Amino acid sequence: xxxxxxxxxxxxxxxxxxxxxxxxxxxxxxxxxxxxxxxxxxxxxxxxxxxxxxxxxxxxxxxxxxxxxxxxxxxxxxxxxxxxxxxxxxxxxxxxxxxxxxxxxxxxxxxxxxxxxxxxxxxxxxxxxxxx
Amino acid sequence: xxxxxxxxxxxxxxxxxxxxxxxxxxxxxxxxxxxxxxxxxxxxxxxxxxxxxxxxxxxxxxxxxxxxxxxxxxxxxxxxxxxxxxxxxxxxxxxxxxxxxxxxxxxxxxxxxxxxxxxxxxxxxxxxxxxx
Numbered sequence: 001x002x003x004x005x006x007x008x009x010x011x012x013x014x015x016x017x018x019x020x021x022x023x024x025x026x027x028x029x030x031x032x033x034x035x036x037x038x039x040x041x042x043x044x045x046x047x048x049x050x051x052x053x054x055x056x057x058x059x060x061x062x063x064x065x066x067x068x069x070x071x072x073x074x075x076x077x078x079x080x081x082x083x084x085x086x087x088x089x090x091x092x093x094x095x096x097x098x099x100x101x102x103x104x105x106x107x108x109x110x111x112x113x114x115x116x117x118x119x120x121x122x123x124x125x126x127x128x129x130x131x132x
Numbered sequence: 133x134x135x136x137x138x139x140x141x142x143x144x145x146x147x148x149x150x151x152x153x154x155x156x157x158x159x160x161x162x163x164x165x166x167x168x169x170x171x172x173x174x175x176x177x178x179x180x181x182x183x184x185x186x187x188x189x190x191x192x193x194x195x196x197x198x199x200x201x202x203x204x205x206x207x208x209x210x211x212x213x214x215x216x217x218x219x220x221x222x223x224x225x226x227x228x229x230x231x232x233x234x235x236x237x238x239x240x241x242x243x244x245x246x247x248x249x250x251x252x253x254x255x256x257x258x259x260x261x262x263x264x
Contacts, residue, residue: 014185018239025238028158053146070248091244098237101230106157107150112223116202 024069029054029062031099034088037072038096041087071095156201161186161194163231166220169204170228173219203227 013019024030029051036042036050048059063086066072071092077083088096145151156162161183168174168182180191195218198204203224209215220228 016242018235018242019185021238021242021245022160022163022235025234026158026160026163028154031154031158053151068249068252069245070252071245091241091248094241095237098230098233102157102234103150103154105227105230106153109223109226110148110150110153113153113201113203116223117200120200120202 021069024065025095027062029058030066031102033059033062033066034071034092034095034099035103037086037088037092038100041085044084044086047086066092153201156197157227159194161190162198163234165191165194165198166203166224166227166231167235169218169220169224170232173217176216176218179218198224 032051032054033047036047042050044059044063047063048054048056051059054062063072063074067074070089073087073089075085075087077085164183164186165179168179174182176191176195179195180186180188183191186194195204195206199206202221205219205221207217207219209217
């Protein structure tokens with residue numbers, strides 16, 4: 001479906017481009033990469049060190065998706081060894097505030113969420129015992 | 133890792149609870165469910181109809197994760213047939229603005245992102261031809 005076929009782009013419609021874009025954005029690794037590049041240009045190895053737990057493959061794939069969406073620009077220097085740098089485009093920069101807010105919310109509410117998880121797991125283990 | 137072991141919760145640390153929470157939040161289906169429940173309580177079948185393209189299994193799993201995190205409350209009525217309703221908790225409600233902003237951004241920028249994708253694909257197909 002083309003955007004022009006979409007009366008008004010909406011993330012609720014499976015075929016609408018806005019939803020296809022949310023596929024890439026609402027992704028943990030994409031969020032963490034955008035947050036990291038918000039402070040400036042980084043090389044591949046620097047990004048990998050900065051994002052604890054990301055695999056080489058996942059970083060490659062997510063950077064490529066972000067580049068394809070026009071959020072990240074990849075610059076290759078013909079040096080020896082070759083150097084590759086990643087930065088946010090102005091479009092990517094306009095997303096920084098949104099993803100920062102999501103991360104800040106997660107950080108601020110993590111204690112409350114962990115308590116909710118404990119209550120849920122305790123309740124569910126009691127239900128399982130009662131059903132036996 | 134417990135939150136108390138974490139000097140300051142940060143999404144950049146793989147073992148930090150804030151990162152584990154981002155695993156659930158930065159997920160397309162979780163975002164779409166939170167946006168839908170923001171307008172009020174819905175039954176399972178209503179949610180499924182409202183979110184185009186979600187499978188029964190994915191809706192079940194994502195609702196359970198959101199319930200476990202204390203963002204969604206599930207209410208079971210002992211009627212015949214049994215009725216199950218889902219609503220946001222106050223904690224879930226505090227997330228609505230953040231995810232709404234992400235969706236609004238995706239909707240507002242979808243045309244620009246689609247143009248970026250076209251340019252990327254055209255450039256890459258030329259590189260492939262040149263390399264043959």
